[in-house]
Amino acid sequence: MTIKVSMKVNGKPVSAEVEARTLLVTYIRENLRLTGTHVGCDTAQCGACTVLMNGRAIKACSIVAMQAEGADLMTIEGVAKADGTLHPMQQAFKENHGLQCGFCTPGMVMNALDFAKSHPNPSEQEVRESLEGNLCRCTGYHNIVKSIIAGAKAMGGKL
Amino acid sequence: VNAPAPAALLGARITRKEDYRFLTGTGQYTDDVTMPNQAYAAFVRSPHAHAVLRKIDAEKAKKAPGVIGVYTGEDLANAKVGGLPCGWLITDVNGQPMKEPAHPCLAQGKVRYVGDHVAVVIAETLSQARDAAELVKVDYEELPAVTDGAKARKAKPIHDNAPDNTCYVWALGDKAAVDSAFSKAHHVTKLEFVNNRLVPNAIEPRAAIGAYSRADDSYTLYVSSQNPHVERLLMTAFVLGLPEHKVRVVAPDVGGGFGSKIYLYAEDVVVTWASKQLNRPVKWTSDRSEAFLSDAHGRDHVTVAELALDKDGKFLAMRVKTTANLGAYLSTFASCIPTILYATLLAGQYTTPQIYCEVTAVFTNTTPVDAYRGAGRPEATYVVERLVETAARELKIDPAELRRRNFIRDFPYQTPVALQYDTGDYDATLDAALQLSDQKNFEKRKAESLKNGKLRGIGYAAYIEACGIAPSAVAGSLGARAGLFEAGEVRVHPTGSVTVFTGSHSHGQGHETTFAQVVADRLGLPIDNVSIVHGDTSKILFGMGTYGSRSIAVGGTAIVKALDKIIAKGKKIAAHLLEASEADIEYDRGEFKVAGTDRKKMFGEVAFAAYVPHNYPHDKLEPGLNENAFYDPANFTFPAGTYVCEVEVDRDTGVVTVDRFTAVDDFGKIINPMIVEGQVHGGLTQGIGQALTEGCRYDANGQLLTGSMMDYCLPRAGDVPYFKIDTRETPCTHNPLGVKGCGEAGAIGAPAAVMNAITDALGVKDIAMPATAHTVWKTLQENSHARV
Secondary structure, eight states: OEEEEEEEETTEEEEEEEETTOBHHHIIIIISOOTTSOOOOSSSOSOTTEEEETTEEEETTSSBGGGGTTOEEEOGGGTSOTTSOOOHHHHHHHHTTOOSSOSSHHHHHHHHHHHHHHOSSOOHHHHHHHTTTOOOSSSTTHHHHHHHHHHHHHHTTOO | OOOOOGGGOTTOOOOOTTHHHHHTTOOOBGGGOOOTTOEEEEEEEOSSSSEEEEEEEOHHHHHSTTEEEEEEHHHHHHTTOOOOOOSBOOBOTTSOBOOOOOOOSSOOSEEOSTTOEEEEEEESSHHHHHHHHTTOEEEEEEOOOOOOGGGGGGSOOSSTTOTTSEEEEEEEEOHHHHHHHHHTOSEEEEEEEEEOOBOOOOSSOOEEEEEEETTTTEEEEEEOOSOHHHHHHHIIIIIIOOOGGGEEEEOOBOOOOTTTTSSOOHHHHHHHHHHHHHTSOEEEEOOHHHHHHHSOBBOOEEEEEEEEEOTTSOEEEEEEEEEEEOOSSOOTTGGGTTTTTTGGGTTTTBOOOEEEEEEEEEOOSSOOBOOOTTTTHHHHHHHHHHHHHHHHHHHTOOHHHHHHHHBOOSSSEEOTTSOEEOOOOHHHHHHHHHHHTTGGGHHHHHHHHHHTTEEEEEEEEEEEOOBSOOOHHHHHHTTBSSOOOEEEEEEEOTTSOEEEEESSOOSSSOHHHHHHHHHHHHHTOOGGGEEEEOSBTTTSSOOOOSOTTOIIIIIIHHHHHHHHHHHHHHHHHHHHHTTOOGGGEEEETTEEEETTSSOEEEHHHHHHHHHSTTSOOTTTOOSOOEEEEEEOOSSOBOOEEEEEEEEEEETTTOOEEEEEEEEEEEOBSOSOHHHHHHHHHHHHHHHHHHHHTOOOOBOTTOOBSOOSTTTSOOOOGGGSOOOEEEEEOOOOSSSTTOBOOOSSHHHHHHHHHHHHHHHHHHTOSOOOSSOOHHHHHHHHHHOHHHHO
16 A cells, blocks of 8 residues: 655655655655665664754654655755755865765765754864764764864854 | 866865765765666575575565565576685695685575575565565574684584684794794783674665666676676676676775675675576665675684793794684685785784794684775784783883884885885884874873873874785785786877776775876876776776775876876877977976977877877877776885874773874875875774774674674764874885875774773773773773772
């Protein structure tokens, strides 16, 4: 049995017929073909699937698509400007070499966007704590922390 | 900032070309690839560590909704699909070849570890495949299992042709000379320890899509791999018996490897084979639980190590005995890791004149073990640097001073364990590390910590590694069944922009940027005029791939050689256009000039002439400007450095905090310091992970206890500090860029530095890795002096 699930993703209304057990991340990747949101684990530990749901960072592997019915979602594909200009947080990751293989990166950026809204001038410690739910195996976090501090400053508390 | 003055390209912090796609979600990893009409595979895996496969009943699964195929080991055997090969033959102490048990892609007769592949179910959707996989009934007769390498030789045989579960007993060095040196020693330091088994955990799980085309009887395999050509060679020549030219392997964006994506895995073979049986693309994506079970693990040594010293603290000899756990089967390069890449590094940075190392490699009922970031060299560094630090403490010599007394200073230096170091300056990296770590004020910080109820310790590690793997002839003489060169092709387009094809593979290393810097520098072109292509056997002439920190030293050199051919041909064309003698043409930053005149042709003009050859020396030259080169290195490269770690230990909880970590490395010439620093940060964190948080555990029955990210603790952002890092430079003497490689150093040097710091803080001789809070707390309880 399938269920029609509708929501707004990156400003666009979308809907798809899915099995009830379909995870939100599967809906995003397989039904919407937005493959920038990644799956790195199956225990909600790695954070590679982080998206913004109604402005809050959530792990899209941890809820089923139905739970996002009617929600306003932003995925990594919706972060840069329409003309392709990187968002200040994305730009900060680039300038600070806050990514290597790129697989955890979308989740890192989405989590950082939510964090930076309330932390326009975060300390190293605050940023490290904010990354509790996101794993990176490449960077040793050093440059991710620097990226988020720089990105948060550039954002000035506004998404 | 992607267009600096061409002159400043080498050594420049250029932001990465690949970042835009990764930051905008437009990268393409294997699981992002969807092929028309693709089906999905789910593997039935053994729940037992060791069992006879009595019967597999797949009837129910075959009838389940959406299922289009179920295959078992019997099907593969009937189809004459071979087993997975091992790429390195080790010859044992008696001159006999290692034991090479069959490694079927789907189990035949027996399963040998939890996660071993029993069957594959292929269905229209992933959910259907997984649901149906649950319906495959397997009748197992359980057998006793062994997971501990040290107990393997006396356990129930896992393979018929290895009755004592021993793959080989191998040795390097002059045992008699070593024993004699020990008998005369003033002091002997001895340690016994386990180098803990690690699970690589690239954040992108492995994935593979096999697609067969009836139209031309060809296959395409998309796979998360560090070396697509090697994958193709092994799969076609040794497993499926397919013609190599009919198989294309694409490793698109790959989300980290760390060694675990070097190997040819059963899943890759099965989806490729099944795609022909079903005439459908077949996709498999590992979930994390499967990754824990089936990605090759790393390390897992049990070692007894001894260092003999004279009264002045000069090292006389080292004696090392290691049992290496290879897991249930031989993974692709498993056999060379605890031998060729381990024992040869035991000289470290020191003049130790005699070294003997004996390695017993055993099979156990665990996931196969193979190269993981550092691969043998972290284990060797751990042996050497834990011994040296312990000896310094026992002899009450400053640990830095003891190292200085034994440093190699004359290069080239022939070690007693086969390697010849070309260059290095170990005093320079040690001195810089002491300075940068503010070691002189350590005692003050220690006193300050104590006021806060914390124990502070300092530890050093002066590591060396052999990278740029490897001279093929040397590797071949040591048992390698493959060459270890690299290939590169430079294709100059008619309008003068350049596409470079490399056999190296980037899965985070940033080759698209670093290699473009090398190309743009050599040709004197803007970096935006250069693109780097990797990861596709249909585009790249050949490649041995990326591992062993070899990409810049071997792959980069292949590109440089091809570039020099381009310049040489360009000079001929320019000489014709300028009506000058070829000998008078100089190439400088994008211009072919007649020496001593202002007559010149731009690079783009020469390229255009090569492709629109109206005025062209047709009698002497072919049109076009396209060159390739293969480069086989003359020697390994030898990055080295000193790491200094300071930890604080909470006496009440046993929690260890890495308060300061300083790394000074000598990687030879550096192309992009920003990228190199990133490599060091990541390596250090994996090394700190091994020391503090990561440890793969099996229970007595062979069940994997650390089977998810909730049980196996990868370091998080709060577990590591900002790193203080710097470099010193002795250029490699045998490649034109003077580069050595930087990818593994952090993981090689960090564990010893951290453990030296913890043992210093606790005042104990040894403590096991990972030094979790529980382990440290127990140690504190057992050592009253540390609790003061």
